[in-house]
Amino acid sequence: MPTALVTGATGLSGNAIVRHLQGLPEWTRVLTLSRSRQVSPHPKITHVTVDLCEASDSIADSVKGQIQGIEYVFYCAYLADPDPDVTFNVNVQMLQTLISVLRRSGALPSLKRIILVTGLKQYGVQLGQPKQPMHEADPWLEGEPWPKNFYYEQQRTLINAAREDGDSWSWVVTYPQDIIGVARGNFMNIATALGLYASVSTSLGQGEIPFPGAKKTYLAFNSWTSARLHAEFCVWAALKPEAGNQGFNVTNGDTESWHNLWPRLVERYGGKIPPVMFPHGDTGSFGDFEAWHSVSQFQPAIVKHEEAIGLKGEFSTRHNEVHQQIDTVKWAQRPEVRAKWEELREEFGLESETWDKATWRFATFLLSREFSCVVSMSKARKFGWTGYVDTWDAFEETFDTLEREGILPPAQKLKRGTHRI
Known part of the structure; x- marks a missing residue:
């Protein structure tokens, strides 16, 4: 035992x-x-x-x-x-x-x-x-x-x-x-930030919920856990x-992308996919929101491998730019956005600290890194591990739990607003 x-x-x-x-x-x-x-x-x-x-x-x-x-x-x-x-x-x-x-x-x-x-x-x-x-x-x-x-x-x-x-x-x-999961009072979790963004966008906007990150991120592939x-x-x-x-x-065992997951998220929250998700191409902003950029002082990690894979000098001169067409940090601070959150919080009796504990900067990084992020599960499989979870199912399960525990508003009860964000 x-x-x-x-x-x-x-x-x-x-x-x-x-x-x-x-x-x-x-x-x-x-x-x-x-x-x-x-x-x-x-x-x-x-x-x-x-x-x-x-x-x-x-x-x-x-x-x-x-x-x-x-x-x-x-x-x-x-x-x-x-x-x-x-x-x-x-x-x-x-x-x-x-x-x-x-x-x-x-x-x-x-x-x-x-x-x-x-x-x-x-x-x-x-x-x-x-x-x-x-x-x-x-x-x-x-x-x-x-x-x-x-x-x-x-x-x-x-x-x-x-x-x-x-x-x-x-x-x-x-x-x-x-990691996709639940922790009360500790919201370094992309699911919480996404749920808040989609909930407020649906309630505040005309139903369109644009992906806040970069176009390259939207098209890239990723692993989740x-x-x-x-x-x-x-x-x-x-x-x-x-x-x-x-x-x-x-990781879950599948490989996913935001351009596959985002329409499911938008549908869950009763929204619509914008017909042109990136109206300004790879750069610029969506509506009146400023884009967010950050340049790392370090070389990208692939530089460690570039000679071994026959690409010496290909990556060492590149900058590490992070881009969002909607800056989620600034978006979360806008008066009408916070007011809508407070309205939802009171209507559904939600955890009071959810909004301030949500790690918007963490979401910024995950939605804005302009490269794929995929790992191999071969080693664990060779040791006998057979576990698997569909990534969208993991998000759904987490959203459901966050709603039951009063951290996110219930998606099925949200009312679509008339103010376009």
Whole structure:
């Protein structure tokens, strides 16, 4: 009867893992840790409010008596900061602290495996176009000219810690892509931003809901990861002996595009697709909204591979431009938009912090990167993983849950407005 510890238990990944473990009768005890919010009460759940930025000895005292006998650790904790050096240091330190807590609190005798959740920054997608598709064996982007990446240091921390403990436990790292899931009070989730954008657009506008991002993004291909499927994978990888000391891409198993998904989203919210989605071509703005541009100071990730693939010099001189025909950050701040949101919030009794917690800048990046973003699932398949979720089904499931939990307004009850945005 396995037992688990889940850190970052109220985030997108952690919340899905906790929910999945609750439904598995063979998992008898789950200890959850988070900084602020508590997980929903459940007979097999014990929650402890812990800040992994604190000293490990004080945390060990807080969880002592609860952590003994824990066999599997699902590490989903993450903190962001505007300063990349702070983000690097704090996220590496939190994992190091957790390992120290396990040692100090007497948890090592029962510990079997730590599962670390990271993402596609593993391949430098935040820097610009990567090699396609991305494979786990791709080289890390380290040293000049690349910025520091805490994913790499976290993985080194796991490798070294396991060796220091005599390889008495093993590790697994997952690389999900653009997770689609639910987390109350933590809305770094493209589904929440999309649901808000479509809800307000339908209620405020004449029904047309333009894609806010770039034309190249609209036509590109992408992989997504259902939070529920990722949770199932993490539990599978925890118990799969052969998966130990390995990193795995984890996506839904299909390849999708916005030009296939967007019409479905618009239809769900009772809107219409504009007959000319990009009236100004690849650049410019839609209506009276300014386009948004950003240029990365770093070279695109594919530069690491350009000589090996016979394209030396093809990418190293390119700039990394991000473009939106509708700047969602500015759109979300417009008086009529916020007023319509407040009207919907009052009408349907929605979570008051939803709008301000929605990560519009995160949506800006995901809707505006002008390259495909596809990963290979071959390694996981070779290890025996057979999980699959249709990406649109994952979005629908998430929208339904966000509506039931009072984060998004119910799409079927929205009224179409008469003010064109």
